[in-house]
Amino acid sequence: MLFVHETHQVVGAQEDEFESLFRERWMPTLAEGDDARLLWYMHHAHGSGPAYHVVTITGVRDGAAWERLDQRLRTGDLREWVQAVDACRHDVTAKVMLPVHWSPIQEVDFAGVPTDGREHELHLFMEDTGWPTSSLDEYIQAWDDIYRQPLLRYADDMRAIPIDIQACFQNAHGSSVRREAMLWQWIPDPATVTHLIATDLPIERREPGTYMYDALAFRDQWRSRLLRTAAWSPLY
């Protein structure tokens, strides 16, 4: 399965129309076939980054399905739709991603993805994109060894998880930057984030043996984005 990740720079005055085009056209149109499904529709939370940015992730069954979708957008039945979308955004940056070997999400069962726009509570995600100085493979492995596994052990002990890593992706070859990987993390309790923002990290959390210290062997450049699901986002 491929995951098409798009960051849309939306025209502020057109944000509702832009969202409608995804909710009322993209999601149901994809649902008519077996090639793809809109999975997440997320607002980059105002006050935490650039304004009027929307992140979407579309799951695509395989490479052949992706090529068919591209052709529909360029010359087929979705050509007018994408022109309407273009009229509501300044531009879009995109990449095709693959789940890394340890990612909890590898495949998504399309039959289980809602396509009717049903609403739910809003969820906050932290999308972390990192650019390693180590090899990409070592970085991806380290994320599992020194970040995810300790988080899971902590969750077992505390009977609650502060950060739920739902997926980890790397870019498919030639689709974007080579040396990059991304964590897709649900934050069950938004207070976790406000605490993180408002509190200095104590020295004992930055010493050898901690994730903050040991991860510096792999990277010191990453970017977090706080994304809030739309009420109708199929996955949340």
Place this chain on the structure above:
Amino acid sequence: MLFLHETHLVDGYHEDAFEAAFREHWMPTLAEGDDARLLWYCNLAHGSTWSYRVVTVTAVRDGAAYERLARRIQQGDLQDWMRELDTYRHDAHGKVLVPLPWSPLADLELASVPGGGVDRDPVVYMQDTMWPYEGKFLDYIEASGSVYSKSLAHRDTGAPRFLDIEAGFQPAFGSHLRREVVLMQRILDVDRLQHLLMTDIPPEMRAPGTWMHDALSLRDRWESLLLRTARWSPAPLDLGEVA
């Protein structure tokens, strides 16, 4: 047909090892199968822009072949090779491109691409990347084929051609930017490049009715990069002897 366009930020100390990795592994390994072929291996000409940049373009048969190639690199027989390649470069910026409707290069018989490389004098390309205005993307694609590419033929003046557009591309869904056009233009007369560099464009070539003027209604941002093919680069495809 898909085209993987990569700009490699090469570690200067390792430029020869980097090139050898493509020549001795990537190109022949792809040639063992039917999914893909390396087409262009080009150095950005030092003195004209960024240093130690290499542009490669790899043709891939279709979406299914692209996924197979991506998985071979992620966790298959090409994983170790890619990992070694990463030690010769700082990073690589890639995009998956598809041919414009009017592109001379669209479908390609992969078996016709020299999988062992060639040996010939370098060829210089002007790679132009354009970013049309919002709402003008499709208009620009159309005009670049119906107006710009035809203007290069100089049919009205009979003057020798300076550029030959070998391919025009746009990004595929889900890769890079949406609103971008890339032209691979072979420079047929390198001496005229000097003229272009040293001469102001006269007013009559910027007047209404010329491409330079009229295309400003579609875009005013582009970037030209001067690329020089390696002697062994499989593309351009119509020159040189198979090694």
